Structures are given as C-alpha cells and as structure tokens.
Amino acid sequence: MSDTIFGKIVSGEIPSEFLYEDEHCVAINDISPQAPVHVLVIPKKGIPRLVDAQIEDQDLLGHLLLAAGNIAEQLGVAEAFRLIINNGSGAGQTVFHLHLHIIAGREFAEGHMAG
Numbered sequence: 001m002s003d004t005i006f007g008k009i010v011s012g013e014i015p016s017e018f019l020y021e022d023e024h025c026v027a028i029n030d031i032s033p034q035a036p037v038h039v040l041v042i043p044k045k046g047i048p049r050l051v052d053a054q055i056e057d058q059d060l061l062g063h064l065l066l067a068a069g070n071i072a073e074q075l076g077v078a079e080a081f082r083l084i085i086n087n088g089s090g091a092g093q094t095v096f097h098l099h100l101h102i103i104a105g106r107e108f109a110e111g112h113m114a115g
C-alpha cells in the first residue's frame with residue numbers, strides 16, 4: 001500500500017471497480033483513457049517507481065507481467081496491446097505507486113517504440 005491515490009484504491013479507501021484482482025495486484029480502467037482499452041495493473045505493494053523495486057520484488061514483478069497478459073486475454077486484446085511503465089516525472093509518471101498501463105484497441109505505428 002502507499003499514500004497515493006493508487007494506494008487508496010488498492011486498500012478500498014477510494015471505492016473503485018476492479019476488472020481483475022488477485023493476491024498481489026488489481027486492475028482498473030484508467031480515468032483518462034488514451035485508447036479504447038486503457039487499463040492499469042497496480043500491485044498491492046506500493047513501490048514508488050520501477051527503479052525502487054528490489055531483488056525481493058522479483059517475483060512480484062514477474063507476477064505483474066503474467067497478470068497483464070491474462071488481463072489482456074480477458075479483455076480480448078491479447079493479439080495487440082502495449083504495456084507501458086512510466087518511470088519518473090520526466091517520463092510522465094504522475095502517480096508514484098508502480099503501475100503498468102495496458103493500451104489496446106487503436107492502431108500502433110510500426111517500428112516505433114511508442115506513440
């Protein structure tokens with residue numbers, strides 16, 4: 001957990017509809033979607049940024065990737081989605097509780113890393 005908005009969502013302090021939940025993470029719709037499918041996978045443990053993760057978080061990080069793949073399947077977008085982690089405000093991170101963006105349902109430019 002953390003004192004951020006995502007910490008409060010994960011703890012239930014701020015009611016939110018979970019598209020998915022397991023022991024270690026939840027998934028919610030992004031409040032300001034950048035694509036038809038824009039889902040956030042949020043670990044229950046509040047790690048501020050990816051670079052703050054430690055070796056003890058190794059299993060959790062793997063779990064988040066597997067969960068993201070399963071959620072993409074559940075959403076019917078397993079054939080074409082992007083997974084994004086913004087690390088640091090310079091990269092656009094605004095909520096300092098690690099999360100993965102699943103983005104899908106729009107055209108992706110070929111050969112680009114983003115956009």
Ligand code: AMP
Binds near residue numbers: 030
């Ligand atoms: P980032 O820029 O990687 O930190 O992403 C934070 C994301 O959280 C943004 O895409 C916001 O639109 C989204 N967001 C902020 N507050 C909420 C909220 N209460 N519920 C759902 N998504 C949110």
